[in-house]
Amino acid sequence: MTGLIAFREIVLKVHSRCDLACDHCYVYEHADQSWRARPKVISPEVISRTASRLAEHARDHALPSVTVILHGGEPLLAGTARLRLVCEEFSRALTGIAALDLRIHTNGLQLSTRYLDLFAEFGVRVGISLDGDRAANDRHRRFADGRTSHPLVLAAVALLRSAPYRHLYQGLLCTVDVANDPVAVLDALVELEPPRVDFLLPHATWETPPVRPDGAPDAYARWLLRIFDHWERLGRPVPVRLFESLLSTLRGGPSLTESLGLAPTDLVVVETDGTLEQVDSLKSAFEGAAATGFNVFDHAFDRVAAHPGVRARQLGLAGVSDSCRRCPVVRSCGGGLYTHRYRDRNGFDNPSVYCTDLRELVDGVEGRTAPRETARQLSDPAELARSQEELTRILLARLNADLAGDPGWAHAWELVAAVERAGPAGADALDAVLDHPFTRTWVLAALDAARDGRPGAAEAARRLTALAAAAVLRGGLDLPAEVAYRDGEVYLPTLGLLRLGEPGTQGRASLHVTDDGYAARDGRSEHRFGPAAGDARWQPVRTWSPGPDAAPVALEDLDPYRNCFPRPPRLRLGAGETEEWRGRLDRAWALLHKAVPGFARAAAAGLTTLTPLAGGPRAGGWGEAGRHGPGALGVPYAAGVRETALALLTGRRRTRLRALAEVTDLYALDGQWQHPSPWRSRPVPVSRLLADVHERVAVEAYRRATAGPEPGGSDRIHEALDRLSTAAELTVTGKRLVAELRYELKAVDA
Amino acid sequence: MPIPYGFPEDGVVNTSATPATSTVKARRVPLAKIDVETASAAVTLGRVLPAESGRPVQAPIFNSAL
Numbered sequence: 001m002t003g004l005i006a007f008r009e010i011v012l013k014v015h016s017r018c019d020l021a022c023d024h025c026y027v028y029e030h031a032d033q034s035w036r037a038r039p040k041v042i043s044p045e046v047i048s049r050t051a052s053r054l055a056e057h058a059r060d061h062a063l064p065s066v067t068v069i070l071h072g073g074e075p076l077l078a079g080t081a082r083l084r085l086v087c088e089e090f091s092r093a094l095t096g097i098a099a100l101d102l103r104i105h106t107n108g109l110q111l112s113t114r115y116l117d118l119f120a121e122f123g124v125r126v127g128i129s130l131d132g133d134r135a136a137n138d139r140h141r142r143f144a145d146g147r148t149s150h151p152l153v154l155a156a157v158a159l160l161r162s163a164p165y166r167h168l169y170q171g172l173l174c175t176v177d178v179a180n181d182p183v184a185v186l187d188a189l190v191e192l193e194p195p196r197v198d199f200l201l202p203h204a205t206w207e208t209p210p211v212r213p214d215g216a217p218d219a220y221a222r223w224l225l226r227i228f229d230h231w232e233r234l235g236r237p238v239p240v241r242l243f244e245s246l247l248s249t250l251r252g253g254p255s256l257t258e259s260l261g262l263a264p265t266d267l268v269v270v271e272t273d274g275t276l277e278q279v280d281s282l283k284s285a286f287e288g289a290a291a292t293g294f295n296v297f298d299h300a301f302d303r304v305a306a307h308p309g310v311r312a313r314q315l316g317l318a319g320v321s322d323s324c325r326r327c328p329v330v331r332s333c334g335g336g337l338y339t340h341r342y343r344d345r346n347g348f349d350n351p352s353v354y355c356t357d358l359r360e361l362v363d364g365v366e367g368r369t370a371p372r373e374t375a376r377q378l379s380d381p382a383e384l385a386r387s388q389e390e391l392t393r394i395l396l397a398r399l400n401a402d403l404a405g406d407p408g409w410a411h412a413w414e415l416v417a418a419v420e421r422a423g424p425a426g427a428d429a430l431d432a433v434l435d436h437p438f439t440r441t442w443v444l445a446a447l448d449a450a451r452d453g454r455p456g457a458a459e460a461a462r463r464l465t466a467l468a469a470a471a472v473l474r475g476g477l478d479l480p481a482e483v484a485y486r487d488g489e490v491y492l493p494t495l496g497l498l499r500l501g502e503p504g505t506q507g508r509a510s511l512h513v514t515d516d517g518y519a520a521r522d523g524r525s526e527h528r529f530g531p532a533a534g535d536a537r538w539q540p541v542r543t544w545s546p547g548p549d550a551a552p553v554a555l556e557d558l559d560p561y562r563n564c565f566p567r568p569p570r571l572r573l574g575a576g577e578t579e580e581w582r583g584r585l586d587r588a589w590a591l592l593h594k595a596v597p598g599f600a601r602a603a604a605a606g607l608t609t610l611t612p613l614a615g616g617p618r619a620g621g622w623g624e625a626g627r628h629g630p631g632a633l634g635v636p637y638a639a640g641v642r643e644t645a646l647a648l649l650t651g652r653r654r655t656r657l658r659a660l661a662e663v664t665d666l667y668a669l670d671g672q673w674q675h676p677s678p679w680r681s682r683p684v685p686v687s688r689l690l691a692d693v694h695e696r697v698a699v700e701a702y703r704r705a706t707a708g709p710e711p712g713g714s715d716r717i718h719e720a721l722d723r724l725s726t727a728a729e730l731t732v733t734g735k736r737l738v739a740e741l742r743y744e745l746k747a748v749d750a
Numbered sequence: 751m752p753i754p755y756g757f758p759e760d761g762v763v764n765t766s767a768t769p770a771t772s773t774v775k776a777r778r779v780p781l782a783k784i785d786v787e788t789a790s791a792a793v794t795l796g797r798v799l800p801a802e803s804g805r806p807v808q809a810p811i812f813n814s815a816l
Contacts, residue, residue, distance in 0.1 A: 008810075009810045009811070009812055011812055011814075011815070026814075067810045069810065069812055069815045071814070071815060101810075103810070103815065103816070105814065105815035105816065127815055127816035170816045171816040172816075173814075173815065173816055196816060198816060200813060200814070241816070253793075255811075256809060256811065257811050257813060258811040258812065258813050259813045263811065265811070266811070267810070267811070267812050279812070279813075280814070281813060281814060337813060390778070390794075391794060391798065393778075393781055393784060394784055394786060394791055394794050394795060395795070395798070395799075396781065397781060397784035397786050398786045398791075398795055398799075400781075401786055413782070416781065417780070417781060417782045420780055420781055420782075421780075430781075444798070447799065661797070662797055662798050663794075663797070665797070
């Protein structure tokens with residue numbers, strides 16, 4: 001079978017009865033009463049067969065790890081002997097196939113050193129249900145005769161927290177009751193120093209809605225937000241899965257619980273008789289809701305994974321109701337727990353019965369945390385540059401992981417490492433060559449080649465050797481700088497192109513620093529060259545100075561990896577052409593600073609490298625950004641002054657957005673929704689709409705300051721911004737960017 | 751002798767994003783010691799290498815247990 005999402009999580013019901021009589025329990029008190037017909041204790045045959053099935057499943061799907069959660073009823077009622085058998089059978093079956101993560105979730109009443117010694121032996125981590133302080137816990141978690149369970153649970157937690165067992169303490173699970181005092185509940189939980197906590201909404205459906213004492217549709221949101229605020233006041237003393245999940249999805253990451261978000265379900269339940277069921281909270285919906293018709297004796301886990309009921313909870317956005325798909329918080333709430341969507345009339349094709357609560361909760365958490373959760377790279381150009389620098393370093397390390405077995409690469413890697421170890425001068429020089437924008441182009445191309453299985457180690461090693469040599473020369477380091485040349489020449493990143501032999505020849509040469517420049521030794525001959533002047537064998541990278549106070553910008557027409565723009569680069573410019581281009585760049589830069597000084601300053605920040613491109617300007621004369629580091633920009637060489645100014649402006653806007661998207665999460669699930677665009681005939685993904693707006697705000701400003709605005713141009717941008725403001729894909733950082741674009745446009749309009 | 755930045759005409763351009771005096775350099779992990787298998791590196795790489803952004807191994811999500 002193909003397209004299956006493998007189960008990584010098995011909920012093993014080891015005992016089907018409980019020693020408490022909680023009136024909010026979904027197993028015994030809700031629609032499904034199938035527990036009555038189940039064996040009380042899981043049998044050795046079911047244990048053995050389930051372990052074999054899981055091992056088979058893990059092997060077939062090459063799962064690195066699986067989690068087995070011992071559950072009930074009350075799992076400790078199975079007794080130590082049966083639980084030992086469970087631990088032994090699963091450990092044996094999974095050995096050599098996948099890592100085994102064993103957990104148990106209990107009410108704690110039976111927990112003793114006998115159990116904990118067993119759990120310590122097999123590394124079984126223990127989670128305990130506790131609804132908060134005594135008053136809160138006693139509201140539901142009582143014995144059948146009405147006695148409190150609270151002191152016994154506290155004793156169990158105390159034992160679990162004691163020295164020999166502390167490492168097994170998984171955390172506390174608390175079911176919400178809005179009649180409880182949220183502050184007292186959190187305080188009571190925090191006092192027990194759990195490694196983690198989660199709050200569960202009581203199971204409910206549209207047929208059996210949750211209790212709402214004051215009739216308010218958002219009672220649960222308000223209760224949870226009071227917990228959130230207190231949690232914040234306490235300095236987030238313990239991870240709370242519910243809140244961590246919301247913070248993760250708001251940042252663009254995955255959800256962390258099946259009750260929130262769009263992550264596909266990957267768990268299956270094994271009942272005490274070996275019956276395979278979907279997630280058991282479905283028992284709250286209707287009799288038989290969790291059934292699949294499969295069991296561990298006759299069916300592989302793949303059969304359950306293909307079950308329509310399981311697949312329905314793996315569809316992500318396509319698996320939620322129509323109104324949920326149009327909701328801006330659906331990435332975070334995911335339509336809520338599947339069970340909570342049930343209605344007799346149409347099954348699960350509904351928003352959650354907690355919809356109002358979930359919306360308010362997501363908005364509430366976002367409103368409280370957005371300024372802190374917004375990526376710093378958005379407002380701090382230095383942080384953006386630092387993150388980009390780190391990205392190149394991680395990509396290079398990733399490439400090293402692919403090519404470390406190649407002797408030529410390993411040698412080059414050692415040369416680079418030696419440069420980095422050579423003190424501050426070495427680190428600065430290495431940064432300079434790694435931050436050369438086309439270093440990124442080369443690393444990405446080399447990673448592509450390695451991934452596709454194409455030979456590329458020799459070329460990668462040559463480039464890395466040249467990088468190390470360029471750093472040695474730039475830093476004036478007393479280190480070997482050996483380069484390998486091909487076709488008679490080698491490009492030294494950021495410095496220039498050195499000819500060392502006849503066309504078609506290859507070999508190696510040694511470079512070193514001299515009093516007034518550099519020298520290349522090839523056998524017995526030595527060729528001296530320098531950064532400022534070329535000769536027949538040396539073509540230095542030329543520069544252009546944007547102004548007296550600005551750092552020079554490289555006019556890069558030598559690096560072979562500069563061919564990364566949507567159109568081809570020019571070959572090496574002649575001296576006269578370079579002078580002409582410098583003149584056009586001077587005038588374009590002056591025009592830009594006069595017309596849109598704020599945008600011009602932003603465009604100048606971080607610009608290090610301009611590459612002349614072949615052909616004339618495109619319609620609109622916009623600049624080109626390619627697959628390179630953030631300092632580069634491609635500009636059509638033949639463009640006039642006005643087109644060059646616009647190319648500098650738009651190209652730098654494209655580069656900035658690309659740089660942001662490479663190191664922050666501006667959106668998630670790009671392409672899952674299609675948005676109407678004022679500038680395109682067909683709907684576009686959010687990334688396209690955002691890119692268009694990001695660029696057009698600057699263009700609108702430029703046009704207003706020069707040739708006059710495009711009729712209706714500002715209205716179209718506002719229209720796109722309005723659309724973006726309600727896009728579910730945007731993260732807190734993406735929303736902040738949209739707010740800044742709106743502010744920029746208002747300034748232009750003003 | 752280090753080559754100074756900013757030649758008036760053709761010369762050496764400073765492409766580095768991190769100022770030479772930055773303490774970031776001293777704090778960061780050396781290239782040879784970067785672990786690309788960490789969760790944080792996976793997130794960083796996943797943004798630019800889509801082939802590596804597959805579903806990460808994540809904590810169990812079962813609602814009724816931790």
